[in-house]
Amino acid sequence: MVELDQLQALSARVGADPLLVQAAGGNTSLKDDGVMWIKASGTWLKDAATRDIFVPLDHAAILAALAKNDPACESCTSFIRTDLNSTGLRPSIETTVHALMPQRVVVHVHCVNTIAWAIRADAEQRLSEKLKGFNWAFIPYARPGLPLAGAISSRMRPGVNVLVLGNHGLAVAADSVAEADALLQQVVTAVQRPVRPAAPVDREGLAKISAGTSYAPALMDETHALATDPLSLKRGQSQVFYPDHVVFLGVGVATSFANDPPLIAIPGLGVLIRRDAKPAIEPMGRCLADVMRRVEEEDPLVALTAEDVDRLVNWDAEKYRQTLKVN
Incomplete structure (x- = not known):
């Protein structure tokens, strides 16, 4: 299918941009002849051009189940078109977002500039200035799956093709891959925020402190800003602002070797x-630094609650994603 090939190319390009997608985050989809092809849970968009990462689903069946608030929509595995599924993988944990948008092509990304707005208490008001001219809707934070589907349904209007998901990310939709690509670029440009400079990494100091341990310095310079930019560390050390942070890094950011955390920010x-x-781990660490360098001390941020965190880490769909070795 030519258009699926085009979606794979777009997915790979978007997935390779750390300001849009980090690790297994983000997902894309295409609706064609009753089948919705969507990225498989736990796979990386950047691999879309070299690996079969799309799962076929019965789109009408998903919509019918959503209308009944069917618990099957939590994983959407019941709607897989087994006659077309060659991967054996599960659909994305955000399948319901794609199913509810009527356009043929949906691109959902964890755009760091969007997140830097979407974690603010005044996000909808501030974004109304940035997204004037777009047919968009702001969706207050809800856990992916049925809760997010309900939140989207309550705010959808005819013609909406841009969703800003509170404390989460961005979704754009169009009736062709090319149009979705163009819309994504337009929205990302509109929500750009200034990036606060960070002090340079002290690689010599890191080498000394990590000598003889099971740790090594992060590869990307941007990741080190999590420790060299004081506000980034202050904001991220004890709070969680979006789902993938807690899923991969846990609550907050470690600053010592105690308990062998996967990532340590040495102030x-x-x-x-x-x-x-x-x-x-490193892409998620860099994402946190990238987001936090786009917020200021006085910005009114809203973190996920303890209840939000508990619902994420104990959700079966997330537990499955964590079992995949690619993550």
């Missing part, structure tokens, strides 16, 4: 990553 020096940590 003023930089970030260390445990050598056996999952591949997702």
Whole structure:
């Protein structure tokens, strides 16, 4: 299918941009002849051009189940078109977002500039200035699955093709891959925020402190800003602002070797990553730094509550995603 090939190319390009997608985050989909092809849970969008990462679903069946608030919509595995499914994988944990948008192509990303707005208490008001001219809707935070589906349904209007998900990310939709690509670029440009400079990483200091341990300095300079930018560390050390943070990094950011955390931010020096940590750990650490360098001390941020965190870490769909070795 030509258009699925086009979606794979777009997915790979978007997935390779750390300001849009981190590790297994983000997902894309295409509706064609009653089938909704969506990225499989736990796979990486950047691999879309070289690996079969799309799962076929019965779109009408999902919509019918959503209308009944059917618990099957939590995983959506009941709606897989087994006659077309060659991967054996599960659909994305955010399948309901894609199903509810009527357009043929949906691109959902964890755009750091969008998140930097979407974690504010005044996000909808501030974004109304930035997104003037777009047909968009703000969706207050809800856990992916049925809760998010309900939140979207209550705010959808005819013609809406841009969703800003509170404390989460961005979704754009169109009737072709090219149009979705263009819309994504337009929205990302509209929500750009200034990036606060961070002190440079002290690689020599990190090498000394990690010598003889199971840790090594993070590879990307941007990741080290989590430790060299005081506000980033202050904001992220004890709070969680979006789902993938808690799923991969836990609550807050460790600053010492105690309990062997996968990532350690050494204040003023930089970030260390445990050598056996999952591949997702550094991208998620960098994402936190990238988001926090786009907020200021006086910004009215809203963190996820303890209840929000508990619902995420104990959700079966997230537990499944964590079992996949690619993460």
